[in-house]
Amino acid sequence: SQQGEEDPQALSIQEGENATMNCSYKTSINNLQWYRQNSGRGLVHLILIRSNEREKHSGRLRVTLDTSKKSSSLLITASRAADTASYFCATVPNAGGTSYGKLTFGQGTILTVHP
Amino acid sequence: GAGVSQTPSNKVTEKGKYVELRCDPISGHTALYWYRQSLGQGPEFLIYFQGTGAADDSGLPNDRFFAVRPEGSVSTLKIQRTERGDSAMYLCASSHDRYTEAFFGQGTRLTVV
Numbered sequence: 035s036q037q038g039e040e041d042p043q044a045l046s047i048q049e050g051e052n053a054t055m056n057c058s059y060k061t062s063i064n065n066l067q068w069y070r071q072n073s074g075r076g077l078v079h080l081i082l083i084r085s086n087e088r089e090k091h092s093g094r095l096r097v098t099l100d101t102s103k104k105s106s107s108l109l110i111t112a113s114r115a116a117d118t119a120s121y122f123c124a125t126v127p128n129a130g131g132t133s134y135g136k137l138t139f140g141q142g143t144i145l146t147v148h149p
Numbered sequence: 150g151a152g153v154s155q156t157p158s159n160k161v162t163e164k165g166k167y168v169e170l171r172c173d174p175i176s177g178h179t180a181l182y183w184y185r186q187s188l189g190q191g192p193e194f195l196i197y198f199q200g201t202g203a204a205d206d207s208g209l210p211n212d213r214f215f216a217v218r219p220e221g222s223v224s225t226l227k228i229q230r231t232e233r234g235d236s237a238m239y240l241c242a243s244s245h246d247r248y249t250e251a252f253f254g255q256g257t258r259l260t261v262v
Binding site: 079 | 153182186188189190193194199238242247249250254255
């Protein structure tokens with residue numbers, strides 16, 4: 035079963051604009067990860083944020099985490115046509131036997147960046 | 150080194166047949182994961198191996214699904230008596246250990262006709 039919801043389900047923007055995607059989840063987490071998927075094939079790991087972190091940056095990506103609201107956001111700044119893909123958040127529960135690869139994914143946001 | 154390799158990339162089979170999907174993880178990765186992704190959905194966890202043993206198989210939908218990793222490297226996902234509802238993208242991922250992020254293969258798209 036899916037952990038939570040992603041919002042919006044689809045996002046269409048122009049090159050150079052910023053794109054913000056939101057993710058909500060239901061249970062206590064160890065960490066939250068964002069992945070990108072092109073054309074329905076393999077997923078590419080973008081960033082991992084731990085439950086005791088509030089914000090993390092990687093290049094043009096900025097991720098925030100609010101554990102009190104059980105939500106996260108992914109911001110892509112100065113978007114490019116090559117950023118067009120589906121973006122998924124995924125959580126790792128805060129439980130015994132935690133494995134960072136045993137993920138519960140959201141349904142994803144389809145991002146389209148028009149040149 | 151090479152990434153996670155999955156073969157075949159596409160598989161079409163008839164309802165009721167048996168299929169095997171193969172995953173070659175990144176060399177040296179001890180953890181290996183299988184996921185299933187239906188169209189328009191996020192991936193869903195099936196099973197996780199730590200070394201040769203299945204550490205968590207709670208995501209396998211029923212006893213028609215089975216996976217092995219006999220030497221702690223290559224893994225095979227086996228599906229018996231396939232049904233049309235098994236049609237999906239099957240994704241494999243590996244990680245160095247349980248405390249590092251997973252790297253995904255390109256998946257096997259299974260179609261049951």
